[in-house]
Amino acid sequence: MKATGKIKQIIIYLLIAASAIMLIDKDAHADFTFGTPINLGPPVNTQDSDGSPHISPDGLCLFFSGDRPGGAGSADLWVSSKEIPGENWGMPVNLGSIVNSSADDWAPSISPNGLELFFTSKRSGGPGGFSDIWLTTRATLEDNWGEPEPLGPNINTSNFDGHPSISSDGLSCL
Numbered sequence: 001m002k003a004t005g006k007i008k009q010i011i012i013y014l015l016i017a018a019s020a021i022m023l024i025d026k027d028a029h030a031d032f033t034f035g036t037p038i039n040l041g042p043p044v045n046t047q048d049s050d051g052s053p054h055i056s057p058d059g060l061c062l063f064f065s066g067d068r069p070g071g072a073g074s075a076d077l078w079v080s081s082k083e084i085p086g087e088n089w090g091m092p093v094n095l096g097s098i099v100n101s102s103a104d105d106w107a108p109s110i111s112p113n114g115l116e117l118f119f120t121s122k123r124s125g126g127p128g129g130f131s132d133i134w135l136t137t138r139a140t141l142e143d144n145w146g147e148p149e150p151l152g153p154n155i156n157t158s159n160f161d162g163h164p165s166i167s168s169d170g171l172s173c174l
Contacts, residue, residue, distance in 0.1 A: 043091045044080050052107040052163070056114055059085055063117065065106035066092070072100040077108050077119055099136050099145045107163040112170045114141050120162030121148070128156035133164045 039045060050066040062080045071078075071094055080089040094100065095117075103123040110117050117136050126132030133155055136148040150156055166172070 040089060044089045049075070050078075054109050056110050057112050057168070058114070061110070061114070062089055063108040063110055064092075065108065065119075068092075070094055072097050073102045073104060075104040075106045076100040077105050077117075095145060098147055104131075105134075109164045109166045111166050112168055115139070116166075116170075117145065118151075118164040118166055119148075120164065126150035126156055127153040128158055128161050130160050131162045132156040133161050 044050070044062065044064075046066070046068055048066060048068040050064055050068065053062055053064040055062055060082055064078055064080075065075050066078050067075050068078075077095045077100055078092040079095060080092040082089055099105070099117075101121060101123040103121060105119055105121045105123070107120040108117055109119070115138055119134055119136075120131050121134045122131050123134070126134065127150060132150045134148040134150050136145040138145050155161065
């Protein structure tokens, strides 16, 4: 009985210490500030619906979804590129009929090595319900994207699954 009382007392002291630490510095401090947002303008932004942007780790490719002429469905995946940082974005290129489907495909997230592209799709063939997270890959940065595959039932459920975000180490899909 005495040991149980001491354990409770230790737990109470630990909770008090943790609370005191949290109260000492409760404000978050950032080492940066964001600048004023700048509209990318044409050719990236159009009068059509464009969104869900994701920039490649090297900052030279902007992947996004858009409902614009030249696509396979109502929402397709596109990429706009530039040769060097600071340049304007180039004319967006549709990722093509291998990646895009006649269903909605949106919310791309490129892996750190640029060889995997995760995205949300309403296409059939996935294990989930309304939408699933899909993956297309390529062997090198110069290769075309391969046939997309759903991530499977461990990720895709009967609920809405979408808007993947890949961690900087490539090991987590958030």
